[in-house]
Amino acid sequence: MKIMNRRLRQYRAFIFPSSVLIVLCLLYLGVQGIQWDVNTAALAKMIQYFDANVQPRTKSDVQYAIAIRVPQDQCTQEGSDIQTVFSKQDAEHVRNCLTNGEKCVLCTPSKNVIAARPTNTKPKEHAEHVLLYPLGNSPMDKLLAQSDQDSCVVFYSYISPCVSKCIQSKDNILRGISNWINVRTDGINVFVFEKIWHKDIWRKDLKNDFQKIDEKVPFYRCNKTGVMGCKKCVENNKVEPFCLLN
Structure with missing residues (x-):
């Protein structure tokens, strides 16, 4: 005992x-x-800054994609100033790269930006795909290697990912987005677009395909109608009409 x-x-x-x-x-x-709530007003200021300072000069409404790593307050506080982490000089350098058809992979002194335009080679590679592939050694992987849980990673595509190529084809970007989220499980991740690809405006399945993106990463639209405004595209399994209007 x-x-x-x-x-x-x-x-x-x-x-x-x-x-x-x-x-x-x-x-x-x-x-x-x-959970960190993205401040849509802060996000709108960031996208407006891209429009004014990064949009390539080749012609109006030219497609490009950019991803940036910033401190969390750039995504959560309206009073934040993107120029403190992405100066106009750095933005001009990225714009020149894009205008010249060059890819930016951590091409600024702060090494917090990647950017690309669609390729001209056949078959053409879309800008989003250029940044997300090849898996494990993509420009996005290189950007994520510089990030931590106290940062916010914003992936911005000027034109929405096209349904036929970017979402429904065997060469879609969904695996690339999954790789991004699997690599970066902490911190804020945001996917944003501005204009809807003109061939997708009347697609009945656009809602479902936008939901496929939001299932992997919070999906937003920012659009300028007088002033730049942003909204999350999917809430409670429903797609926000703002994200579907031309």
Whole structure:
């Protein structure tokens, strides 16, 4: 009996009191449940800045994609100033690269930006695909290697990912987006577009395909109708009409 009691005391020594276990569980759930709300006004300021300072000069409404790593407050606080982390000089350099048909892979001193236009080679590669592939060694992978959980990664495509090529084809960007989110499980991740690809405006399945993107990463639209405004495209499994209007 003495031996059994001694062994029981030794066993209990390795068991946390139930109150401690409860606290640990709550702390764990609290950490896991942390969510950062994107401030759409802050996002609108960022996209307006891209429009004014990064849009290639080749012609109006030319397609390009850019991804940037910034401190969280650039995505959560309306009063933040994108120029503190992406100066007009750096933006001009990225714009010149794009205008000349060149790809930017961490091409600024702060190494927080990647950008590309669609390729002219056949078969043409769309700008979003250029930044997200090849998996494991893409420009996006290189950008993510510089990020941490205290940052926000914004992927912006001037024109929405086209349904036939970017979402429904075997060469779609969904695996690239999954790779991005799998690599970067912490911090804020945002996918934004501005204009709808003109051939997709009347597609009945556009809602479903936008939902496929939002299932992987929070999906937003920013559009200028007088002033730049942004909205999340999917809420409670419903697509926001703002994201579907021409």
